[in-house]
Amino acid sequence: MSQFSLLGTRRFAPFFWTQALGAFNDNAFRNAMVMLVAFQLGLPDAQISLYTNLAPALFILPYFLFSATAGQLAEKFEKTRIIRVVKLFEIAAMAIAAVGFLTHHVSLLLVVLFLMGVHSTVFGPIKYSILPQALDRRELVGGNALVETGTQLAMLVGMILGNSLMLIAGYGTLAASIATIVIAVAGYLASRAIPVAPATAPQLTFNANPFSETWRVLKLTQADRAVWNAVLGISWFWFFGTVMIAQLPNYTRHVLGGDGSVNTLALTLFSLGTGIGSLLCERLSNRRVEIGLVPMGAFGLTVFAVDLFFARPSVASGATLDWWGFLTAQGAWRVALDLGMIGAFAGFYVVPLFAFVQSRTPRDRLSRVIAGNNIVNALLICAASGFGIGLTALGLATPTIFLVTGLINIAVAVYIFTLVPEFPMRFITWVLVNTLYRVRVDGLKQVPEEGAALVVCNHVSFMDPLILMASVRRPMRFVMYYKIFNIPVLKFVFRTAKAIPIAGRNEDPALMDAAFDRIDEALAAGDVVCIFPEGGLTRDGGIAPFRPGVERILARRPVPVVPLALRGMWGSIFSRRDSALHRARLPRRFWSRIELVGGEPVPATEASAAALQARVEALRGDMP
Template structure:
């Protein structure tokens, strides 16, 4: 099923509309306010600059003050009810904004800006914490992609609408007021259709002290190193995006020589690119939470950020070009491509990170972790403003600031990926598997979503663990022959994935015993373990008898057993059909079509080596 089918589901569509309309109104109001202050009130440059620089600060302050409290509320109470109260608050804010627009009362509008910051602060933890409750695991990446796409496009349309409505002579304030109030009302009506999302921690004791609770929320977010570094990755996305968006007006005017229509064009390119990248995540990840896309996204941000600088930098000799004249200029299409691809790789970067946090974080703490993420986002946004202002004060132009951010992205990404090698491990796995094979997987839903399970599979090639790793939704501990475990390059992948090396009794009884102990400990911790009961790669394409090790594991730790079969790997890269010399050349079945079939779990009391072997043979069929 395509991710777009979610638009036909009540558990997703009303929420999608609610959050997209909220993103629209945030940006429509803010841009209408900036248009009014900068161009229509007749303020001097000093006063206009004061208000335009104060506006972002007023919007971001509530994230520091109230995020921790918002996270608690989202855990303790039913989420849909909170969403409806938040939307009513938005209607009130837009009514007050209308009074400010019509009377040109700037101070009142700044109060509304603070109110909208509170609105976004409270809505944020719910926005991402409600998705795992509403969506199935296989829908999580696609749902996040749709939300990110919807947010980007709603922000873009909101910015354009806020500017254009306020520019209409004579009635601009009335039009902007009517539009924002109308959108707020429609958003509230959409929220009425969102199904209930029960509280995940109803017994939570609320701490109303924002400072101590902020410290506690940051501590909860920091507890899992992988989640914490994913949060840092998301916050870096906001840093990079803030630097880019903040410099775009200057870049448009000074470097591209364009007018407001060119500014709208470059915003559109970035937003559409982000939406496309977000939507691609489901296809590229095969509906799994695939953090291997994150390094790919980081790589693209740097490559095309650097190319954007080399495409055009310095001060343009012309000024006031409209978008059509800009597109006809020399080298303009390279800039168009760079901006679009920066947006696309930004989508590939951030969507898997959000899905990873949602999938990995404990459900009863997820809202508070999202609140912690919002606090870190706010810190990075403020840092991005300081970064841009600092480099501008040093005399760098917008294109040079883009270059600085792109190069800094290399250092930040390397830091995060060094701390959590799982990102690079998944990237290597994703690249290898998707380069060498075309995989069709079915039955993945048969693997239990929680708790321990033992997976058993036929063993055809050296790449079997990577193929399974890339196509199973839950993290899996693989038990593998110690000589395969020590294959150069792949050893990094296997160690990072916490694979368990095993040897035969006659080869190394100590390694064998350590393997059994590690398997038992993993199952006791509720993990999924995968073994290849044949004990070795097939040498003739046929399955060998299953060894009794599986029965020893179940006797020590009775857990559900999931039979699986790999089809079509015999004769592909790294099977034993070819000699070592043949494998060193381009294999005969490069990009082989292979299949993975996952059967329903078998209870431990009905699982024996012989019965499991028979079931795997049946699943494999004639496709060796």
């Protein structure tokens, strides 16, 4: 089922449109205000500069003041009621904005800007914490991708509409006033259809002190190291994006020789690229939370940001081009490609990170973790503004700022991936599996989302653990022959995935006993452990008798057993078919079409080695 089918469901569509309309209105109002202040009131340059620099600070200030409080509200109370109150608040804010527009009262409009910052601050923790309640894990990446795409497009259209309405001679302020109020009302009506989203922590003791609660929320966000580093990754995305977008007006004017329409084109390419990249995440990740896309996204951001430094279209000195004139200039398409691809790789980067935070964080604290994420985001956005201003003050040209930002992106990515090896480990796994195989999966929902379980599977090639790792949504602890565990490059993957090396009793009895102890510890901790009970790779394509080790595990720790079967692996690269035929082992079936299927869990009391072997053989069928 395509991710777009979510737009036809009540559990997602009303929230999607509520969120999109809010982002649309936010940007329509802000750009209409900027047009009024900068171009239509005849204010001196110093006053315009004061207002335009004050505006972002006023909008971001509520994130520092109220994010922690908003996280508590989203945790303690039913989310739909909060959304409706927030949308009514937006209608009131837009009514005040109408007064400011019609009377040209700039101070009043700045107050509304602060109020819209409050609106976004309160809505933020709900925006991402409601998705895991409405969607199952298989839909989480697609849902996030649609929200990210909808937000980007809504922001873009809102910016264009805000500018365009204010250009209507004699009626610009009236048109902007009516439009923003109508959009706010539409957002409220859409929110009325959002299904109930019960409180996830109704027993939470509410802390009214925003400063102490902010500190508490940040500590809570740091509790899980992997989640915290994902939050840092998301916040770095906002830093990167803020620096890049803030430079676009000067870049389009001084480097591209374009007018305002070229700036709009640049924003459009970036937004469309982000939307396309976000939507592709579901397909590339096979509808699972695939953080292996994050390193690829980081790499792409740097490549195209650096190329933007070298891309210089041929524009006559002093020329002022419209968007079409720019596109027809020599070298312009390289710039357009760079902007679009920066957006696309931004989607690859940020969507899996949001899905990772949502899937890894317990429901009763997710809203507060999202609030902590928003606080860190706000800090990095402010830092990005200072960074851009500082580099400009040092005399760096805009393309050089792109170059510096792209190079720093690599350093930040390496730092984060060093702290959390799971990110590069998932990337290596994703690249290897998707390069060598075309995997179809079926029945993997049988692997429980919570609690301990033992997974058994037939063993055909050295790549089997990676295929299972890339296909099963829940992290698994693999038990594998120590010589396979020690294969160069893959050793990093297996060690990061906390695989358990094992040896035969005749080889290393101490290692074997230690392996069974670690298996029991993992199951006691509620993990999923995967074993290949044949004890080695198949030599003829058949399934060898399952060894009694599985019974030893279950006798010590009785947990449900989920049978899985690999189909079509025999004869693929890294299987032993060529060795059995006494010929060179070559990639005769590069990018093989294979299948991984799962069966009903077997209770520990019925899970003998012979019974489990029969289940796996039945699942595999006649496709070795």
